[in-house]
Amino acid sequence: MKDFAINTAIDFDLPAPFMGRHLIAGAWVESAETFERLSPSHGVVVSVSAAGDADVTEQAIHAARQAFDSGEWSRASGKDRAAVLLKVADLIEANVDRIAVQETLESGKPISQSRGEVGGAADLWRYAASLARTSHGDSHNTLGSDMLGVVLKEPIGVVSIITPWNFPFWILSQKLPFALAAGCAVVVKPSEMTPSSTVMMGELLIEAGLPAGVCNIVLGHGQPVGSLMANHDAVDMVTFTGSTAVGKLITQSASNTLKKVALELGGKNPQVICPDADLDSAADAVTFGVYFNVGQCCNSSSRIIVHEDIADDFVARVVALSRKVKFGDPLDPDTQVGAIVTSDHNIKIDSYVQEALANGAKLELGGKALAVGGLVDQFYQPTVLSNVSADMAIAREEVFGPVLVVLTYRDLEEAIALVNDSEYGLSAGIWSENVHTCLEFARRVEAGTVWTNTWMDGFPELAFGGVKQSGQGREIGRYGYDEFLEVKSLVMRVGRSREPWVQQGV
Numbered sequence: 001m002k003d004f005a006i007n008t009a010i011d012f013d014l015p016a017p018f019m020g021r022h023l024i025a026g027a028w029v030e031s032a033e034t035f036e037r038l039s040p041s042h043g044v045v046v047s048v049s050a051a052g053d054a055d056v057t058e059q060a061i062h063a064a065r066q067a068f069d070s071g072e073w074s075r076a077s078g079k080d081r082a083a084v085l086l087k088v089a090d091l092i093e094a095n096v097d098r099i100a101v102q103e104t105l106e107s108g109k110p111i112s113q114s115r116g117e118v119g120g121a122a123d124l125w126r127y128a129a130s131l132a133r134t135s136h137g138d139s140h141n142t143l144g145s146d147m148l149g150v151v152l153k154e155p156i157g158v159v160s161i162i163t164p165w166n167f168p169f170w171i172l173s174q175k176l177p178f179a180l181a182a183g184c185a186v187v188v189k190p191s192e193m194t195p196s197s198t199v200m201m202g203e204l205l206i207e208a209g210l211p212a213g214v215c216n217i218v219l220g221h222g223q224p225v226g227s228l229m230a231n232h233d234a235v236d237m238v239t240f241t242g243s244t245a246v247g248k249l250i251t252q253s254a255s256n257t258l259k260k261v262a263l264e265l266g267g268k269n270p271q272v273i274c275p276d277a278d279l280d281s282a283a284d285a286v287t288f289g290v291y292f293n294v295g296q297c298c299n300s301s302s303r304i305i306v307h308e309d310i311a312d313d314f315v316a317r318v319v320a321l322s323r324k325v326k327f328g329d330p331l332d333p334d335t336q337v338g339a340i341v342t343s344d345h346n347i348k349i350d351s352y353v354q355e356a357l358a359n360g361a362k363l364e365l366g367g368k369a370l371a372v373g374g375l376v377d378q379f380y381q382p383t384v385l386s387n388v389s390a391d392m393a394i395a396r397e398e399v400f401g402p403v404l405v406v407l408t409y410r411d412l413e414e415a416i417a418l419v420n421d422s423e424y425g426l427s428a429g430i431w432s433e434n435v436h437t438c439l440e441f442a443r444r445v446e447a448g449t450v451w452t453n454t455w456m457d458g459f460p461e462l463a464f465g466g467v468k469q470s471g472q473g474r475e476i477g478r479y480g481y482d483e484f485l486e487v488k489s490l491v492m493r494v495g496r497s498r499e500p501w502v503q504q505g506v
């Protein structure tokens with residue numbers, strides 16, 4: 001029996017490296033300094049980007065501030081804003097292939113998943129367009145015969161958007177259309193590892209007719225670009241997706257001006273497998289949950305908590321499925337798991353696995369780097385570890401790779417305690433045919449999203465975000481949109497019935 005399903009390199013004419021520039025006040029801007037991105041799977045330069053510095057970041061923030069204050073977008077009607085967002089959605093769909101290939105070349109993720117990510121993002125833009133037209137505040141007509149109260153919702157102002165490398169186009173689309181729908185002006189900084197799809201988005205925004213300066217893009221690193229975007233006094237809000245460690249730095253930088261901070265951070269997301277579960281479906285979902293996006297996913301179901309009576313059977317099912325998952329060339333449309341984003345990260349993944357083995361974990365599958373013919377040696381074997389205890393680093397920290405750890409439980413109380421014994425609280429899932437078990441679990445676990453008998457389904461209508469050290473604030477849905485709005489109370493007297501405070505003639 002062969003060990004793993006491996007797709008070796010396919011013939012593919014790699015495009016010339018994408019040349020990325022900043023977008024400031026509607027103009028493309030070069031920098032004397034540039035930085036390159038090597039494809040994790042093919043080892044060649046796939047993009048060359050302008051390297052932002054403090055000056056260019058200042059210019060971008062200034063352009064956003066001016067655009068916001070001009071009112072051209074911030075005071076435009078919802079109908080006009082929605083028209084631009086809908087046009088962007090159409091343009092995304094017309095450009096899926098070009099954007100998806102670049103995203104795969106920079107991130108190493110399978111092309112089928114890049115296409116899904118880019119094409120699927122169009123729906124986020126359409127949903128945000130619907131909110132631009134339908135959002136409203138409140139009126140209070142019960143304050144007394146001479147009083148009328150109105151709660152207005154207004155755009156919060158200039159927003160800094162800082163994104164990671166693992167879903168560059170999707171995460172940008174979880175933030176940008178909602179900020180624009182609300183009337184904000186923005187400065188965006190994509191990850192230095194995957195800058196190009198954000199630049200391509202800039203091209204689409206111009207084509208769709210977004211006024212100059214409403215969306216500015218600065219390419220570059222956390223220092224100095226990201227940190228200036230987080231602490232600048234002309235910025236009203238920073239929305240960040242990335243690691244918990246950087247999220248804490250952003251909070252510190254932002255405290256300087258007390259600007260609003262929204263954070264989408266890491267997770268150590270558990271799926272609980274009950275004895276009465278549909279084990280075929282659960283095993284398939286666990287396999288998907290841990291290998292999707294090469295396991296480099298904030299929602300990765302990287303730990304499963306299985307009832308001890310079915311643990312051996314369930315692990316055997318997951319191992320059998322893991323051998324069938326297709327690893328290899330991310331440009332092959334048939335590939336399900338691609339390359340690890342950097343060689344350093346591959347080494348970090350392996351160090352978690354080796355440390356767990358040294359501490360008594362049992363290797364059920366994988367456990368080392370994987371060679372894929374014709375490609376860079378930057379893949380990691382599908383890996384399953386059992387006999388893992390809840391105090392091991394591999395059970396508590398985000399490994400961010402194709403590595404699954406298995407813990408066991410005896411009753412639901414213990415399972416819920418294990419779920420909640422985490423610094424993180426992004427998502428959690430349960431597999432059971434008993435609706436009471438599912439509801440009990442859903443109400444008691446500490447997580448921003450709970451899935452019952454499914455994993456990683458998401459919709460633009462539903463809020464997304466985490467509790468504890470997985471973040472603060474929400475994205476998408478009406479709650480995510482509201483993050484980009486300020487609330488103002490308007491109090492109006494009707495008529496002249498008020499008793500004077502100062503008595504006349506006394």
Ligand code: NAD
Binds near residue numbers: 171192298
């Ligand atoms: P990262 O924190 O290293 O970088 C994210 C972004 O922050 C990049 O653009 C980076 O250049 C920038 N940055 C770095 N230092 C900065 C600083 N001091 N100030 C401002 N910006 C700075 O994260 P990553 O490695 O790109 O992404 C992986 C992490 O993102 C994982 O922890 C993952 O769980 C998390 N993530 C969370 C979600 C979610 O929605 N909860 C989604 C995707 C990824």
